[in-house]
Amino acid sequence: xxxxxxxxxxxxxxxxxxxxxxxxxxxxxxxxxxxxxxxxxxxxxxxxxxxxxxxxxxxxxxxxxxxxxxxxxxxxxxxxxxxxxxxxxxxxxxxxxxxxxxxxxxxxxxxxxxxxxxxxxxxxxxxxxxxxxxxxxxxxxxxxxxxxxxxxxxxxxxxxxxxxxxxxxxxxxxxxxxxxxxxxxxxxxxxxxxxxxxxxxxxxxxxxxxxxxxxxxxxxxxxxxxxxxxxxxxxxxxxxxxxxxxxxxxxxxxxxxxxxxxxxxxxxxxxxxxxxxxxxxxxxxxxxxxxxxxxx
Numbered sequence: 001x002x003x004x005x006x007x008x009x010x011x012x013x014x015x016x017x018x019x020x021x022x023x024x025x026x027x028x029x030x031x032x033x034x035x036x037x038x039x040x041x042x043x044x045x046x047x048x049x050x051x052x053x054x055x056x057x058x059x060x061x062x063x064x065x066x067x068x069x070x071x072x073x074x075x076x077x078x079x080x081x082x083x084x085x086x087x088x089x090x091x092x093x094x095x096x097x098x099x100x101x102x103x104x105x106x107x108x109x110x111x112x113x114x115x116x117x118x119x120x121x122x123x124x125x126x127x128x129x130x131x132x133x134x135x136x137x138x139x140x141x142x143x144x145x146x147x148x149x150x151x152x153x154x155x156x157x158x159x160x161x162x163x164x165x166x167x168x169x170x171x172x173x174x175x176x177x178x179x180x181x182x183x184x185x186x187x188x189x190x191x192x193x194x195x196x197x198x199x200x201x202x203x204x205x206x207x208x209x210x211x212x213x214x215x216x217x218x219x220x221x222x223x224x225x226x227x228x229x230x231x232x233x234x235x236x237x238x239x240x241x242x243x244x245x246x247x248x249x250x251x252x253x254x255x256x257x258x259x260x261x262x263x264x265x266x267x268x269x270x271x272x273x274x275x276x277x278x279x280x281x282x283x284x285x286x287x288x289x290x291x292x293x294x295x296x
Contacts, residue, residue: 001282003037004067004091006224008057010049017049021056028060033289036064036083038091038278040224041071050078058082063285065278070227088277090228092204093211097190106187107194112152112177119149119252120195120214122156122205123164126221129201130167132243136199136219137171139248144174147196147256151176154191156202158182164201197255199248201240203228210234213268215255219243232267 002023010017027034036057044050057064057080065088066072075085097103104114112118119140123129143149151172153165162180169176179191192198192205193212200206203225206216210232218229218237229237236251254260 001035001037003035003039005038006040006042008036008039008041008044008053010044010046011222014046014049017044017053021052024056024060033285034061034063035282035285036061037282038065038067038088038275039071040067040090040227042074043223044074044078054078054080063281065281068224068227068231070223070230084281086277086281087274088281089231089271089275090207091275091278092207093271093275095185095189095208095211097193097212098184098186103187103190103194106183106190110177110179110181116150117148118152118177118195119143119147120192120198120200120205120209121151121153121165121168122161122192122198122200122202122209123153123168124157124161124202125164126201126240128221128241129164132219132240133168133171135243135245135248136168138245139199139252140168140172140176141174142245142249143252143256147252149196149252149256150174152191152195153178154188154198154205155179155182156188156204156208161202197252199252201225210264211268211271213265215260215264217248217251217255232271233263234267 002020007020024034044053061083063084065086067090069087072085107114140151153169155161165178169178189208192209193214195214197215198205198209199217201219201221206218206228209216218225219240220226220237221240226237238247
């Protein structure tokens with residue numbers, strides 16, 4: 001089993017792509033059934049890398065479960081037809097938050113009043129963020145002035161996410177909170193689940209929030225963010241370089257209004273159901289391998 005996440009891409013480097021493709025070939029050569037589990041695919045930009053990926057996956061992979069529909073389209077465009085391909089969801093969707101009692105204690109320790117109205121931010125360092133930072137600040141201040149939402153900056157990757165959080169927070173003229181300690185994943189999800197809405201660049205800030213029924217607004221820097229938001233039917237996504245306060249304000253209004261509540265709850269339930277395709281697929285593949293072994 002290889003996964004999860006966007007491992008099959010060459011944005012990080014060609015070297016990392018070749019490493020993961022090598023593991024697929026090596027597993028198949030050793031006689032294993034091979035599954036790519038809860039994956040995102042791409043982007044793969046170099047033509048040679050695309051050909052290499054197509055050859056490897058077609059000869060060495062038995063099953064692929066995908067976390068978004070854009071990834072299925074990418075597999076089709078590359079001519080990957082041999083493995084069984086199923087739509088699922090990112091496995092992190094089924095992670096549970098800490099208990100309410102534990103989260104009350106955590107928020108008290110962080111100095112964040114329990115029962116407040118909050119706008120979550122899941123930011124990451126990325127070129128183009130600083131250029132639109134003033135627009136994000138104006139949108140956050142609008143959310144506070146109109147809806148009483150206090151910004152809370154939640155790091156997903158600690159401590160690297162603190163730098164963009166502080167860059168935005170230091171420009172605010174309204175109350176805010178920056179979580180400046182590493183939280184266990186269940187506490188991070190618990191914090192996000194208490195937001196009225198979450199604005200995220202970090203994909204998993206959006207996934208964790210949507211999985212708990214919290215409306216999300218994406219500022220997309222990568223196809224994986226677009227892919228997830230399109231997969232859940234969200235209309236609240238803006239390319240990072242095109243972010244303005246004027247575009248964010250109506251999305252904040254819509255998320256806070258309650259008009260999306262039923263849709264968001266349905267989406268959370270749908271994602272948890274789809275995620276089961278990952279474990280069902282793995283179980284079926286293991287059974288097939290056992291039957292083959294017994295047949296020998």
